[in-house]
Amino acid sequence: xxxxxxxxxxxxxxLGLTDNWVLEILFFVPFTVTYMLTxxxxxxxxxxxxxxxxxxxxxxxxxxxxxxxxICHSSVTVPKMLEGLLLERxxxxxxxxxxxxxxxxxxACAEIFLLTxxxxxxxxxxxxxxxxxxxxxxxxxxxxxxxxxxxxxxxSLVQTFLTxxxxxxxxxxxxxxxxxxxxxxxxxxxxxxxxxxxxxxxxGTISLVCFLALVTSYxxxxxxxxxxxxxxxxxxxxxxxxxxxxxxxxxxxxxxLYTRPDSxxxxxxxxxxxxxxxxxxxxxxxxxxxxxxxxxxxxHLRQRxxxx
Numbered sequence: 001x002x003x004x005x006x007x008x009x010x011x012x013x014x015l016g017l018t019d020n021w022v023l024e025i026l027f028f029v030p031f032t033v034t035y036m037l038t039x040x041x042x043x044x045x046x047x048x049x050x051x052x053x054x055x056x057x058x059x060x061x062x063x064x065x066x067x068x069x070x071i072c073h074s075s076v077t078v079p080k081m082l083e084g085l086l087l088e089r090x091x092x093x094x095x096x097x098x099x100x101x102x103x104x105x106x107x108a109c110a111e112i113f114l115l116t117x118x119x120x121x122x123x124x125x126x127x128x129x130x131x132x133x134x135x136x137x138x139x140x141x142x143x144x145x146x147x148x149x150x151x152x153x154x155x156s157l158v159q160t161f162l163t164x165x166x167x168x169x170x171x172x173x174x175x176x177x178x179x180x181x182x183x184x185x186x187x188x189x190x191x192x193x194x195x196x197x198x199x200x201x202x203x204g205t206i207s208l209v210c211f212l213a214l215v216t217s218y219x220x221x222x223x224x225x226x227x228x229x230x231x232x233x234x235x236x237x238x239x240x241x242x243x244x245x246x247x248x249x250x251x252x253x254x255x256x257l258y259t260r261p262d263s264x265x266x267x268x269x270x271x272x273x274x275x276x277x278x279x280x281x282x283x284x285x286x287x288x289x290x291x292x293x294x295x296x297x298x299x300h301l302r303q304r305x306x307x308x
Contacts, residue, residue, distance in 0.1 A: 009168040014090040015175045028085040035078045041284035042067035052297040058136045062118045070280035073107040077178040077276045097179040102160045110152035116210045119217040127224045204259035211251045242290045
């Protein structure tokens with residue numbers, strides 16, 4: 001409580017993506033287009049799955065949840081970033097900064113758990129298909145989704161608590177375009193070494209353990225494909241390769257940003273942009289371009305809309 005009572009900072013100032021005003025104006029258009037495409041693409045996937053009965057299976061149930069999380073994840077940071085690109089002074093109140101930090105980690109952690117669950121779903125479907133309907137029935141799927149949101153909430157509460165318990169009484173300039181734990185705790189008026197270790201341990205452990213679980217599941221799947229027919233291998237590889245591309249694109253930046261000690265590199269902002277802006281757009285592109293069932297369902301929905 002003593003640390004909280006010492007808090008003096010009421011707002012933070014972002015340095016943004018760059019100190020070049022011309023570049024920021026140039027960035028505004030492509031990032032705005034990317035964000036709009038992210039919203040439209042992921043909303044389209046959710047609508048397609050909800051209104052296509054033959055897509056009411058565990059794999060597509062999880063895919064619709066992934067699209068929903070991507071919408072939320074990008075909306076936590078991108079609108080504020082776009083606003084900052086047009087303003088010379090980029091500020092955020094202390095309370096809003098903490099809220100942004102909380103929801104950023106909530107949706108990021110939820111996506112990590114969801115990608116892990118999706119890998120397990122593919123493992124069961126490919127390696128033990130006869131038990132799939134029992135192991136991955138809809139009741140269990142709903143319970144797994146509830147568990148991932150609960151786990152994401154607990155993780156985010158821990159990260160937020162470790163951040164707000166520190167005193168912020170002086171510096172208020174964040175070398176980023178959004179509030180995240182590592183750049184914010186650097187501004188605390190106390191030694192943050194232990195806090196930094198706890199934060200890295202929390203985020204880093206989740207990222208690494210889930211990533212290793214994913215790699216293990218896909219390794220087992222690849223070995224099991226040797227026993228399947230050529231057509232079965234083709235379908236399984238098509239589905240799993242799409243999923244693994246999403247995993248690599250998401251986990252790469254997560255591991256780079258959250259599994260190292262309190263240090264910063266010049267490439268951090270580039271990695272953050274890819275993590276918060278680009279990846280949520282790539283997810284629907286990868287799944288729709290490589291998934292014939294989703295593309296066919298989208299065509300049927302469009303035809304039904306035209307006919308009506």
